[in-house]
Amino acid sequence: xxxxxxxxxxxxxxxxxxxxxxxxxxxxxxxxxxxxxxxxxxxxxxxxxxxxxxxxxxxxxxxxxxxxxxxxxxxxxxxxxxxxxxxxxxxxxxxxxxxxxxxxxxxxxxxxxxxxxxxxxxxxxxxxxxxxxxxxxxxxxxxxxxxxxxxxxxxxxxxxxxxxxxxxxxxxxxxxxxxxxxxxxxxxxxxxxxxxxxxxxxxxxxx
Amino acid sequence: xxxxxxxxxxxxxxxxxxxxxxxxxxxxxxxxxxxxxxxxxxxxxxxxxxxxxxxxxxxxxxxxxxxxxxxxxxxxxxxxxxxxxxxxxxxxxxxxxxxxxxxxxxxxxxxxxxxxxxxxxxxxxxxxxxxxxxxxxxxxxxxxxxxxxxxxxxxxxxxxxxxxxxxxxxxxxxxxxxxxxxxxxxxxxxxxxxxxxxxxxxxxxxxxxxxxxxxxxxxxxxxxxxxxxxxxxxxxxxxxxxxxxxxxxxxxxxxxx
Numbered sequence: 001x002x003x004x005x006x007x008x009x010x011x012x013x014x015x016x017x018x019x020x021x022x023x024x025x026x027x028x029x030x031x032x033x034x035x036x037x038x039x040x041x042x043x044x045x046x047x048x049x050x051x052x053x054x055x056x057x058x059x060x061x062x063x064x065x066x067x068x069x070x071x072x073x074x075x076x077x078x079x080x081x082x083x084x085x086x087x088x089x090x091x092x093x094x095x096x097x098x099x100x101x102x103x104x105x106x107x108x109x110x111x112x113x114x115x116x117x118x119x120x121x122x123x124x125x126x127x128x129x130x131x132x133x134x135x136x137x138x139x140x141x142x143x144x145x146x147x148x149x150x151x152x153x154x155x156x157x158x159x160x161x162x163x164x165x166x167x168x169x170x171x172x173x174x175x176x177x178x179x180x181x182x183x184x185x186x187x188x189x190x191x192x193x194x195x196x197x198x199x200x201x202x203x204x205x206x207x
Numbered sequence: 208x209x210x211x212x213x214x215x216x217x218x219x220x221x222x223x224x225x226x227x228x229x230x231x232x233x234x235x236x237x238x239x240x241x242x243x244x245x246x247x248x249x250x251x252x253x254x255x256x257x258x259x260x261x262x263x264x265x266x267x268x269x270x271x272x273x274x275x276x277x278x279x280x281x282x283x284x285x286x287x288x289x290x291x292x293x294x295x296x297x298x299x300x301x302x303x304x305x306x307x308x309x310x311x312x313x314x315x316x317x318x319x320x321x322x323x324x325x326x327x328x329x330x331x332x333x334x335x336x337x338x339x340x341x342x343x344x345x346x347x348x349x350x351x352x353x354x355x356x357x358x359x360x361x362x363x364x365x366x367x368x369x370x371x372x373x374x375x376x377x378x379x380x381x382x383x384x385x386x387x388x389x390x391x392x393x394x395x396x397x398x399x400x401x402x403x404x405x406x407x408x409x410x411x412x413x414x415x416x417x418x419x420x421x422x423x424x425x426x427x428x429x430x431x432x433x434x435x436x437x438x439x440x441x442x443x444x445x446x447x448x449x450x451x452x453x454x455x456x457x458x459x460x461x462x463x464x
Contacts, residue, residue, distance in 0.1 A: 168460020
């Protein structure tokens with residue numbers, strides 16, 4: 001059971017690849033979140049598997065992720081109710097730092113993973129401007145497939161991702177739980193300090 | 208012998224943990240604000256985890272972290288060099304297939320008879336066409352793919368037994384009271400342990416062989432496990448909370464399946 005959990009968490013290693021796969025929204029997909037997820041999958045998978053070195057991957061995926069994610073919404077959610085007490089300047093700084101953390105997470109996970117096969121489920125309406133799209137990710141190595149659910153929000157410019165759930169574990173809820181105590185003890189300055197320390201550490205640090 | 212000591216220890220740990228009063232706060236409904244797009248999300252309160260043993264758990268988490276750094280990671284790296292990924296995947300599939308009785312029995316205990324039939328189908332097909340379970344042939348058969356795996360912790364949950372406090376178990380890692388009892392229950396159902404528990408007596412399988420099989424299963428899973436653990440740590444701002452939330456959310460999602 002315990003190692004099973006580790007395996008499940010590991011499966012999430014493939015997910016950012018899938019996140020990246022929804023990068024390029026085009027005019028046809030502005031009103032259709034499912035089309036947005038589907039249409040750009042191959043394009044970004046192609047970038048990830050173009051044979052270029054991993055060291056440039058962060059730079060190459062950044063523009064795609066900035067078009068794909070509602071980073072301001074993601075950050076606000078990850079901070080929880082404490083966000084309201086942040087000053088405008090702190091909110092801006094936290095958004096910058098947290099966005100950087102998410103983008104780095106993405107690129108570190110792409111490294112060494114296999115090109116996955118993605119099966120899409122039907123979108124579920126959460127609210128008039130929000131949808132949930134279940135997917136199933138499998139890879140060619142013959143290990144057990146896993147469930148990834150995307151939550152999208154509609155902006156004037158199109159649909160953007162605001163949360164991803166891997167086997168039931170919400171990306172933003174996980175960070176919200178982590179930041180809760182930090183915000184209660186030290187407010188926005190503690191959050192900024194924590195994120196700056198995290199980003200200053202080497203990407204492969206285990207400490 | 209060692210196994211029964213472990214089982215006893217697990218039960219004691221669990222009972223002591225369960226004696227602590229559970230504090231659960233229900234999440235409040237999302238308040239809607241019209242000020243800005245998506246702004247209402249920020250009002251979702253943080254759901255408090257049932258973790259009255261926080262200080263003890265954090266200590267064990269730290270000990271496990273050292274164990275992972277100084278014992279597991281070097282060993283897992285060596286194993287990964289000697290045994291290539293496709294072989295490791297095959298071995299993992301083999302042991303996963305052998306755990307069929309655990310999933311079957313728990314499906315039945317939960318009254319999920321269709322699921323127990325699916326598990327039987329998976330076992331037959333993967334054991335034959337999948338060459339003794341090495342290949343997950345069933346994933347390519349509609350009706351047999353995506354069958355949620357049941358275990359005794361989930362069975363206890365379906366029976367209405369509360370999860371109890373979150374626990375970090377030495378070496379084994381995250382759990383809760385209910386899952387720890389479930390772990391012991393599944394241990395008895397797992398074919399790998401039948402011999403050591405005296406359920407079957409076979410002249411050709413010794414205790415040593417049975418333990419060796421369990422050890423192989425554990426070791427084979429280490430490279431993946433340590434990779435996942437390192438991934439979690441490299442992304443988290445508080446690895447303890449990240450692991451706790453991931454464990455509890457994952458188990459809650461499994462319960463709903």
